[in-house]
Amino acid sequence: MMGSMALKRKRGGNHPYLSGNFAPVRRTLPLTPCKYIGAIPSELTNGQYVRNGGNPVTNEELGREAHWFDGDGMLSGILFKESPAKHGDIEPQFVNQYILTDCLLSSITSPSLKSPILPSIATMVNPASSLLWIIWRVIRTLLLVLLSYSPGSKLAIKRISVANTGLFYHDGRALATCESGPPLRVQLPNLETVGWYNGNESEGESHVKLAEEAFGGTGVLSWMQEWTTGHPKVDPETKELLLYHCTFIAPYIHYTIVPTTTRGKEAYTSPAFPKLMNKPIPGVSGAKMMHDFGVSRQHTVIMDLPLSLNPFNLLKNKPVVAYDSSEASRFGVFPRRNPSAIRWFETSACCIFHTANTWDQVDHHGQAVGVNMLACRLTSASLVFSAGNVAAPQPTKETADKIRKALPRDGLDHASDLESSRWERTPLLQSQREFTPEEESEQCRLYYYYFSLTTGKITHQYGLSAIPFEFPTLNPTKEMSTARYIYGCSTSASSFGAALGRAVKIDVIAKIDALALIEKARIGRPTEVTGCVDRRSVAEVLSDNEFNVQDPVRCFKMPEGWYAQEARFVARDSTQSEDDGFLLFYAFDEAQMDEDGECPDNAVSQLWVLDAKGMRDVICKVTLPQRVPYGLHGGWFSEEQIAEQREVEIFRKIPALKTKEQRNTWDRIREAMIGMLG
Template sequence: MTATEHAHLVGNVTNERDQPMLSGLFTPLATESDDVALEVTGDLPAGLSGMYIRNGPNPLFEPRGGYHMFDGDAMLHRVVFGDGQPVYRSRWIRTSALEAEIAAGRSLYGGLGGLHLPSRKEVGTAGAIKNPANTNIIEHAGRFLALYEAAPATEVTAELETVGLQTFGGQLTGPFTAHPKVDPRTGELHAFSYLSEPPFLQYHQIDSSGELVRTVDIELTEAVVMHDFVVTENYVVFVDSPLLMDLESALNGGSMFRWEPAHGTRIGVLAHGEDEVRWFQTEDAYVNHFWNGWVEDGVLTFSGSVLTGEAYSTSENSAMTTEGAQADPGTPTRFSVNFSSGAVLQEQLDDLGGDFPRINEQYLGVKNRYRYMVAFSGVPDVIGHFDTVVSYDDLSGERATWFAGPGMVVGEAVFVADPEGDNENDGWLIAVVSPRGLAADSLISDSLRSDLVVMDARDVAAGPIARVHLPERLPFGFHGGYFALRAADS
């Protein structure tokens, strides 16, 4: 279906309950956009020829109760770079749950902000738990997969049209991580599922053609929350933390997630091709996202952003409080696991609070030098409202930062490798920068619009070398990626 044939959806969110996660930068867009040519300030690199796609929540209908940003229907935002002006397009992902709501003309599901399980009569085969498909998007084996960890993957096209569930031949019909990893050496996709019932965790190995070749059941003692994991050349690594799922609490109006220190924290290491996990005890830590990991001289090293669990409270508006944001800004942390002694060392890497770590993904699983994240320049007041891009050189120990400006929020900074480059940091960082409040309070003074900024990854402190001006303000979003153009896309 072409852009002109696409049947556009129109949202009707009015935020009747004055919920913070539907206002300010969380305000959803009401319409989709078709192939808008974009103005650029600065000079786009000649090697930037591909498409950036970002996923994030954008509810179509007024929520039936309390709303949390994890609940919102997915909207994909795409910017295509090539000859001429960049071009922008946006689309809702039309999951079976959203299609049921479209047919009803209203919201049928409650989410993490107010759990409600609709009847089969209301939603048909879409299921009682909504799959918004709103967290991430990857490409593997020629397919684009939109991801939400409590549901199967959803396939979309490069044009952002919805194909449907990707269950790998009907073998993966339940939860599927939002952060699978593509091994750049083999093309394999490594993934996992955390579950509400035993065995509570499964690991999946998918070959380069997209066929599921292996699933390993991993027995845990309780239903834990596990948003991300680590893949090295020869191992996959899981962190079993005190952040637990609590469905009973959610059904009674409380939080879906509970921090339980008595559960403890341990690191599980599974060698490729094996079935037995080796566990290492460590201090309590929930790692929201990881940079990378590798093994050298019998020591497993990995790093990520550690949270205390406060950010995952889903009681209504909890993440919008200053107290909640300050309790969990995200602490960059390195873990070192000695395979011989069993000792685990945790080391704080920076005083800056931040998250959404990224690397040059060609270095996934091997020792790398450069890391990137987005951070808070000062004391945070809303979880996720980062205003600073950070780069780290782990060889020299240098840190470089770029502040997006007063009243501005910067999203995940995606690394794009320079096709002509030879070094790990030869490339660019791409991130969405948006005004969080009124236009008068931001650097985008003429309207509430977002920019897609492009930075030289070798000189983050210099700031953007180009700003691509988007036609509207993109709501707060989660993860995305940069993908090569196919002939049909260009």
């Protein structure tokens, strides 16, 4: 049914995140054979790469109120199916499906609905949005939720998550994520939706329901306290699932560890580690837009950054989402199973949406004396605004003075540093200045922190490379331990701010030898906070890569007009080298777009498999039957994981719409009220 359903799409709106290859696709496909060139590595046999992202099903009246983080979740995957006719032959098969959330099903079964049920993040962050308008959009959502419980409704909206952010695997389940609800289970490889996961089981699973405590616990706020980070972590050794739940009410953050169970021939058995559910984390300063966190083998790092996400901001005449660059960034470090023992570390304001890796520093007795963390650190929150085509607000003079006083003295000993501090906060959509790597506008770099557990201070904090760096990935066997190589997305634009201002487009895949650069910093220590170990630009790195195969920073440049998406690392079999593997990512040739910058219906994407060791050779390219819009996060799922999924009793389905003759009085009243709400 979804394959034939026409999306409501307003053409010609020129919103950068609803145009070109950001625009939603119009159809879904079952597993469909694809053509390819090159040689598909045997390590991919019967595994599947799947990427998540927003694909709004209702956007007729969006206008400027749209944001890259909005949209109904859609999964797009490639299954590397081994041919049954000839052993060793692989036939790649493409599949894409909507994630059937409560909001999506309600939207599909409400023909009179003109705009998404949830307010756009762009509305929440736009300084030009009036208080009355924001309040109305929130009230409208509440009314639509209430109407979903009325007679004639096909499905009540019990959870408001659109599940459009990430996708990971734990304990026999593939789970899609979004901060506004719990994970939602999907079934590989066909990508059917199973149901919401509560920390014990998923709806739709074929087993007896457990009476154990679930995400959110009990009580009047349990519906809010089950909201789960978009980036849960799975320990590659213990297989524990670690996550947190972020709310608007103190203590703001609750913390959960869900153990894995051992798969037997018939059923799952008791876990090896005890469950830790809904434990409050003390000391968080307020309601925050907290997207990710760090986890090592022994410790967890919570990031309390000066980016608030709080509806109570409206009472202070502030936007729901607000960034205060005069406030400190706070990092809470605690033993993995003891959040009450948290220790807080403070430093200059920044935004971090993704951590790359976190690992313990141990002494010769095996005791942790510090925690290392690599993260993609932004110098401001402008990404939140530019991803909604909204100019970021400039700080007041009072705020600017606070920033100037808060930065380290040795970080402001040159006029260029003062100039950089000012330009870093210029709205992205207005900034046209050229920047050197050291003072680049809207820096987003792979950044190194060291939290000393002996001194209680951050003793190291600086960028490793000056190139723009986001959407990190690494060899999954090295997560939470000392990983050498971090991969990520970059851009060859003159500045990261310029790239963001015209919608995020990735034309460079980067590989950084983090340990080599950390070691280099021991010889020539960079300036704390503002400093950087390797100050070369992307162009300089590409030039140096031609003759230096040992370069600690390597870049793969996409062909002209081609753009990539987030990559995922898959290791070769039986290898001793950490970087011996492949990077899988979707690629799109924008030469297919028309003169208005829109994609025709016959536009297609490809899946590229890049050699992760040399960062030069594309081993194979799979041509898909349609395009995959630029999206967010995904994952790689092995043949064993797909085979070991828990049994499903029932999948979520799209209800059949009633004909005009089948509608009763309640149906007509409900549709009329939805039409009035728009």
